[in-house]
Amino acid sequence: MSTVWFGIGSNRDRERFVRAGISALHDAFATSDQPMYVSRVFESDAVGFSGNRFFNLVASVTTDLGVESVSAICKDIERQHGHVDGATRFSPRTLDIDILLYDDLISESPVQLPRAEILTNAFVLWPLAEISPNNRHPQTGKSFAEHWQNYRGEQVLEPLSFEFDALPHLKLIQPSTRKSLS
Template identity: 30%
Template sequence: MPRAFIALGSNLGNREKNIVEAIERMKRRGIKILKMSGIIETEPYGYTKQDKFLNAACLVETELNPRDLMDALLEIENDMGRERKIRWGPRNIDLDLIFYEDLVIREEGLTIPHPDAHNRPFVMGPIAEIDPDYRHPVLKKSVGEIYRTLL
C-alpha cells in the first residue's frame, strides 16, 4: 500500500487539539498513521504577524491515490472550519501532502513533492524525526541532510 508524508500545523484555537482532531479524521477516512513525529512550536513562515504554530508530521499508508489523498486532506481542513483569507496566514489546521512514495507530480492543484517543503525547517524537522533517510525525489538528498542545511 502506498505511503505518504503529511505535515500538520495549527496556530488558532486549541492548537494541539486541532492537530489531534485532524489525525483522527484522517484515520476515519481509512488513512493509516504509521509514524507520528513529536509536536513542535515554531515561528510563523511567510506572513509573520500572527501567533506561533504547532507543527508535526506523520507517515501514512493509504489506498488513496495522490489526488484523492490531497482532496481528503482539503476536505478535512474545510470540515474543521479552515478559512483562507491571507496567504500563509493564521489557520486552525493546515494539512500538506509533502511526499507520496517517490512520485514527482506537477498538475493543476497538485504538486508532489510539496514545492517549498525543503525550505521549511518546521516541515523537514518532523519528517526527519520520522525517517531521516527518506530521499527527496527531486533533490536526491535525504530529509535529514536537507533539515541540517536549514538549521
C-alpha cells in the first residue's frame, strides 16, 4: 500500500467544487480500513495571474493503485467537474487536483514527484505540514513541519471554517500548532 497526498484547489464556485472534489476522491479511495484525511481549507490570492481567490487544502489516502492509475483518476474527476484539459497553467479553475507526493517516489513522469510547489507555495506547504507534520520531503529530508516553520514566502493564507459533506471515511486533521503568515 502507498500513501498519496493531493493538493486540491478551486477559485470558481469554490465551496461547491472543493466539496465535489473531496467527495469524488473519497468515493475513489476511502474505505473503513483506509480513511481519507483532509487538512483545513485555506483561502489565498491567485498565484501567477489576476483572478478570484482560491480555496486550497491537502488530502491524503492510502491505495494499492500505481501512480499512473491515481493520476488518471484525478484527471477524470477534474474533467467531470469542469476542468478543461490543456487549459493555461495559470488560469481560473473549477477544480484542480495535483498529486503532491506518492510515498517517497521521486520522478518526472508520469507526474513530477514530489511537486515543486510544496516548497514554494504556502497554500500547499501549510496544509501539508498540518496533515503530515512529521513526514519528510523525499529530496530535502526535512519534515514538512520544519519546512513550514522556515517558510519565508510572502503569500497570505486565511484558514477557513469549512463544513465538509458527511462522508463515512473522512477524517479532518486539526493542527496542534500553527504558524500564521501576515
